[in-house]
Amino acid sequence: MKRYIIERDLPGASQLTMDELAEITRTSNEAVASLGVPYTWVMSYVAGDKIYCVHETDDAETVREHARRGGFPCTLLAEVVAEFGPETARRLAA
Template sequence: MQRFLVERQIEGAANLTPEQLAEIAKTSNAAVASLGVPYNWVTSYVAGDKIYCVHETEDAETIREHARRGGFPADLVSVVANEFGPQTAGSA
């Protein structure tokens, strides 16, 4: 599976309540279950009017189908080419 970064433009996203986020998660989980293919929603981050999600699946079209079934946007879908963090400095 490939890892993808998904950007969703949602006005007022930063003001969503925990209850609203829980409902979005339920909707997303149901959409994942309906796909019938390997799919893993890793995590999501809310920042301003955007939600950034990390998902794993075979291709970008499956990400877009998940969004269609869930009724939420997928404004930008990008394959994650690599990951690194502070621990990476020690491997050079």
């Protein structure tokens, strides 16, 4: 499966309560279950007036369909083509 980063504009996102985030979670889980294809919601992050999500599935249109079914904004959608972190530098030393 491919990995996607989704940016969702949601004014006031950083003020959402845990109960509100739990409701968003329930809605997202229901949307995932209704897709009928392999789909994994990996994690979401709240920052300011945005929510950033990491999802895995076979194509971008399935991510957009998840957003439609859940009633979520999908401001920006990008396929992750590489991942790296602090340990990546050790590859150069080897």
